[in-house]
Amino acid sequence: MPQQTDKPTSDTPPDGRVLRGEVTYGRVLDAAERCFAATGFDAVTIRQIAAEAGVTLGVVGFHGGSKETLFRTVLSRRVETLNKLRREALAALLDAGGYTLRDLIDAYITPYLDIASRGNAQWRAYAQLIARIVADDRYYAEAKHLYDPVATEFMDAMSELHPAADRHQLATALTLSVSAMLSIVASRARIEGLSGHAGPQTPLGYRRLLLDFCAAGFMQVLSPERPDTDAR
Template sequence: MRQPTSDKENFRNTDGRIARGEATRQRVLDAAERCFASDGFEAVTIRQIARTAEVTLGVVSFHGGSKEDLFKTVLARRVATLDDLRKAALAEVRARGEMTIRDVVDAYLTPYLDIASRGDPQWRAYAQFIARVASNDDYFPEVRELYDPTARIFIAEFQRLRPGASAEALATVLTLTVASMLSIVASRARIAGLSGSDAIDQPMGYRAMLIDFCTGGIEMVLPSD
């Protein structure tokens, strides 16, 4: 005769199902991220994502929703990590004393360069995906709520250091800084092709040059008085 299942066994079984469900969800999101990165949002289909994740169409819909839902979720799951690292870097600079433009640029760029240099293929896919998104204004209404809050924190720091700068100039210098960062992380083939030598293997290898480049541009553009 079958013995009644104990509360402990029920908990273990439920906990196991939750863990497997979360693992499947992450597999679906990872697959969507890779597909969006390689082919762009418009060209990707739910069937393609299911095939890449090695699950059924129903599983993709259950864990990810529509293609539009997947788009938002794939972006959002990286934002919290980056936001926390950038805010922590900015807080560390504040704790040391007076900030400079270079300090603010460093706090914004370095967390992303560091993560992108760790060899995680999914972060590599995200880098390619977000580079696509950032270059297309059609996506802006979908991503502004994700990225603008932290962007405005850094714009406020630039404004504090350069109070005479216009809102347009402040937004422009941050946008150009982000574009430079995304370009270095997403692909360095152009550098290798133009230089005739191998590009630096990891984005962090360009950290000092990228920070100098962005800092110099910002200091030239934003008035110091």
């Protein structure tokens, strides 16, 4: 008779405590994301995150760790999804060949617009949070390992198309394009206020306009007639 063992198998139902813990962990991260997005890292307290999540301070500490750890985790969990989609789009272009600079910009920007257009409130909070981060160089050290590797892969592909392009100017154009992308996602109210007309219902509705804007900026930067510096 085979010896019985208490070791779980693939058919063993998951422990209810584990499932509850995962749900609580998700609630803590969602709450932290909303709090950081609303007021910024400096203004948020663990007490506020606990209240937003509907848990105790101890639960936040157990599942999320310190405020700094929570901040890093909130950023990294979204980046994994976004980086995967961007790399898949880039790989498809490289495999197909014959791509343009606009195609590369599209592959970088559109995955974010697509996700942000799905109506998920947490992705909107993430967009607001990232809009805060890119406006403050203090956060670069925390975020660079999350975002820069994929951005570098796209810049490498751009350099293949334009070997004479200055790397610093490419980085500047990409950073400005990202800022425009984040603005479209995080806040479109001013566009409608200035124009007096309602715009697209989702960020993805701005895709063509945003690509036109970013591609034109890149091409101006890459123009051989453009001086390296602006005289003042």
